[in-house]
Amino acid sequence: MERGKMAEAESLETAAEHERILREIESTDTACIGPTLRSVYDGEEHGRFMEKLETRIRNHDREIEKMCNFHYQGFVDSITELLKVRGEAQKLKNQVTDTNRKLQHEGKELVIAMEELKQCRLQQRNISATVDKLMLCLPVLEMYSKLRDQMKTKRHYPALKTLEHLEHTYLPQVSHYRFCKVMVDNIPNLYESCLFKNCFF
Incomplete structure (x- = not known):
């Protein structure tokens, strides 16, 4: 009974020592773990330590895998979002291209309409100027017609x-x-004609 208790106490002590060594390995720089590992190999419980080490490694592997899975899912989600954004960007690009094409088409029609309007205004100005000139000439022609009558x-x-x-x-x-x-060149003749006829008739 006494021996069993001693063995159990020794086993607990060994387990605690192994745990301490494992923590030290995990937290120490790899260049400094030589003395720690030496204490394992110097002891008699080398096999049990290796089992604990394997268990610890498996636990860490699982943690790493979980972390990778978590981050991988985030990566996958990001890629999915990027693909959605790319799709939306393509739609937007198509809309911009379509709008640009429509604007170009309507812009051409507007340019043609503006050119026609410009021509109309030019014609209107020409007509207006012609009317003004005719209005200026009309009294002269009327006066000349009156003279002839x-x-x-x-x-x-x-x-x-x-x-x-x-x-x-x-x-x-x-x-x-x-x-x-x-008319100006003909005025002397007209004067002469009027005076001559006025004097003699």
Whole structure:
């Protein structure tokens, strides 16, 4: 009985020593574990220590595996998320490309419409300028027509007044037009005709 207790106490002491050695191995730099391992080999319980060491190694392997599995799952989740993001990015890229294509198409139509509008405005300006010039020329032509009528109806004195008015008031306003030059060149003849007929008839 006494011997059994002693063996049990010794076994507990050995187990505690082995545990201490294992902790020391786990926490010590590998360059410094030589003396620790030597104490194992010097003792008689070398086989039991190796069993404990194997058990400890298996426990650590399981812990490492759990950790790897945990991190691997995180890695897999990250890859899955990245694949989703890539899919969304591709969709977004397709949408941007489609929008760009539509904008290009509509932009062309807008450019064409703007060009047409520009041409219309240019024509409108030209028409407006032409109307303004015609409005400036119209009184001259009306006055000239009146002069011709007066000369035809032999009203020479009013014709002289009209001719004078035409020469000094109306023709200077349109002097840069070719028809005006023709009229100006013809004025001496008209005066002569009016004066001659006014004097003799």
